Amino acid sequence: MFSIDDVRIPIRIMLEPGIYTCGNISANGKTKLLNLCKEYGIAGFPVYGYTYNDFLNHVPFSVQEDIWLVFIDRYDLLKEQFAPQFDHWPDVIFMVDCKTDCAALEDSQECYINMESDRITVWNV
Numbered sequence: 053m054f055s056i057d058d059v060r061i062p063i064r065i066m067l068e069p070g071i072y073t074c075g076n077i078s079a080n081g082k083t084k085l086l087n088l089c090k091e092y093g094i095a096g097f098p099v100y101g102y103t104y105n106d107f108l109n110h111v112p113f114s115v116q117e118d119i120w121l122v123f124i125d126r127y128d129l130l131k132e133q134f135a136p137q138f139d140h141w142p143d144v145i146f147m148v149d150c151k152t153d154c155a156a157l158e159d160s161q162e163c164y165i166n167m168e169s170d171r172i173t174v175w176n177v
Contacts, residue, residue, distance in 0.1 A: 062170075072176060084172065115137075
């Protein structure tokens with residue numbers, strides 16, 4: 053569990069390390085959270101976002117040692133190629149957007165995103 057405060061839109065992640073799927077609900081904040089992970093990661097915060105467009109543009113999937121949260125968008129289109137790498141980072145929270153069934157995520161938990169105008173909160177049951 054961690055939070056990023058003193059930024060444009062604060063993020064509060066109430067999850068333990070592991071793999072979480074975000075569900076197929078539209079307009080729940082997944083894209084906003086992904087974009088914030090990319091933006092805040094570039095600014096030096098311990099978050100990382102990776103998209104299918106990154107993959108198509110040959111951007112390597114590269115998680116640094118100090119990262120706490122990785123958000124992967126459209127994992128189904130990536131053909132689950134990063135699944136073997138998840139075990140390399142046991143202390144990382146992986147949030148994965150997968151529109152179809154992804155066999156590599158069968159042990160994942162579901163998480164929920166609450167997007168408000170001034171913050172984003174993520175939790176699971």
